[in-house]
Amino acid sequence: MTVLSQRVLEMEESVTLAAGARAKALKAEGRDILELTLGQPDFVTPKNIQEAAIASIENGKASFYTIASGLPELKDAVSQHFEQFYGYKPAPNNIVVGTGAKFLLYAFFAAVINPGDEVIIPTPYWVSYADQIKMNEGCPVFVTTTEENDFKVTVDQLEAVRTEKTKAILLNSPSNPTGMVYERAELEAIGNWAVEHDVLILADDIYGRLVYNGAEFIPISSLSEAIRKQTLVINGVSKAYAMTGWRVGYAVGEPELIAAMAKIVSQTTSNLTAVSQYAAIEALIGDQGSVEEMRIAFEERLNTIYPLLCEVPGFEVVKPQGAFYLFPNVKKAMEMKGYTDVTAFTDAILEEAGVACVTGAGFGASENIRLSYATDLDTLKEAVQRLKTFMEG
Secondary structure, three states, X not given: OOOOOHHHHOOOOOHHHHHHHHHHXXXXXXXXXXXXXXXXXXXXXXXXXXXHHHHHHHOOHHHOOOOOOOOHHHHHHHHHHHHHHOOOOOOHHHEEEEEOHHHHHHHHHHHHOOOOOEEEEEEOOOOHHHHHHHHOOOXXXXXXXXXXXXXXXXXXXXXXXXXXXEEEEEXXXXXXXXOOOXXXXXXXXXXXXXXXXXXXXXXXXXXXXXXXXXXXXXOHHHOOHHHHHOEEEEEEOOOOOOXXXXXXXXXXXXXXXXXXXXXXXXXXXXXXXXXXXXXXXXXXXXXXHHHHHHHHHHHHHHHHHHHHHHOOOOOEOOOOOEOOEEXXXXXXXXXXXXXXXXXXXXXXXXXXXXXXXXEHHHHOOOOEEEEEXXXXXXXXXXXXXXXXXXXXX
């Protein structure tokens, strides 16, 4: 008889992956489903990156194990990338590479959390943060942000929940699922608070290259040396370079923490797939034109779809500044259609309107749904029209 651990029994399934799987299953049955679930660009990995990967296979470099924490050449590429976009140049012992940014988040929690340690998470939050903390015997502490404050947490809110067990705060800007971006003064206040109280900052910067309409991504780790020493940056090539399938993430922080995370990598996944590492080198230091092309396309989609979504009865939307998600508040819409549970409402949209989106419940938001605009404009326009018809029916 199989006896499962309490850890896995208490773990939640990723709502984003579950929503994507449900949409694909309905499509396989012949249903007309418009899928706005998964957080991945609909672009193909740029040609120069593909060619670098192919070359590494043909010249034999991709055939062998690498150093578990990443190829020296890839760490050098990360360092050059940081010098260009962060304003400082980390040394090799400040960098660890891993199988996706998601796994490096897990490695961070495994490296720093002792049983009962607390990690502050502003809500809404990306679906895996809380479960990864729990898997490492930590306690997620949620702080609710609001539309009125553009879904941003304040120092007063952080101080209200800080205890002697507070180990870290999680900061995701631009945010998944809200798309909001913190400004310099807001980041300085949070960073200085963390330094004062010796709270680690986990900066999830995965959407940093994807900001729109004049918004500026400011890395919190770039603000001062003191804040930098308090911060572990998580990033990767998945979103900005259309490389979700390549599973390349990297972390930048203080040597002691990086060494601990590298130890976890060495005892779990071993090295990131070699061919992906060679592709990532080209992504980070090769021609960056494709990144801007994709960013412009996302910006156009946002500016086209946002006003249309605002016309859907009962949908209240704060316009995002980055990433590629819209996160409307649907409390009024649920009331209009007779629903009290946002997951049931999301299921009804799928079944009746043929639009697959993600319930806000998995993001800690019981009145919101998430729609990804990482798909073509025709699909997006049709999806919004279906939502409007659904609400008016």
